[in-house]
Amino acid sequence: MSQNQNASRRDFFWKLGAAAFAATTLAPSALAFGSKRKEDLKFKLLFNVHADLEDLKLPAEITTLQKLGGVYQGTQKNYSVTGGRIKGPKLNGKILEGGGEWTILHPDGAGKLYLRTPIRTNDGSRIYAHHHGVVYAKSAVIQRLRENKPVDPSEYYFRTTPYFETTSKKYAWLNRIAAVGKGHFVPNGIKFSVYSID
DSSP: OOHHHHHHHHHHHHHHHHHHHHHHHTOHHHHSTTOOOTTSOOEEEEEEEEEEEEEOOOOHHHHHHHTOSEETTEEEEEEEEEEEEEESSSOOEEEOTTEEEEEEEOTTSEEEEEEEEEEEETTSOEEEEEEEEEEEOOHHHHHHHHTTOOOOGGGSEEEEEEEEEOOOSTTGGGGGOOEEEEEEEETTEEEEEEEEEO
16 A cells, blocks of 8 residues: 555544534533423423312222222222313313223322323313323322321422323314323312313
């Protein structure tokens, strides 16, 4: 290999290394995790929910069959949705009977929540909402909640990921979004705010 070829090869690799160095050191804002960019998530309030719940009433033989209470993951508690309301800038209506809420509380105080609710909007459209959620509270807080005593929402964690299904053309946009909910418990029910993720 000639001297000129060696010099050309050295020059090529030097430029390649310099370009890699510049990409990793001269533009850290483009690579830094959590940097402020146009792609950051934005949240918009869709509506607020108040769902009325009551203990799920089942015949004794069904209760025994389903073994409600202690389950492999922890303690299970089921509720039926007896009604409720939805109010907000994007959606207003009623929660209809026929839904349910299932909570499995793990021994460490964390739990999974599953909520299903049929909705009728004020203009007559039908929407089906299903929420997967996470709750967490210390044992003393859980006991107060079970006794329907007032508990400040800051004393526990309650978040949901709601999804929607509808054949309404007006509300078809609900089929195409991801959303999050921030909730809290109230006597005989739950309240939460639902935000779209843009």
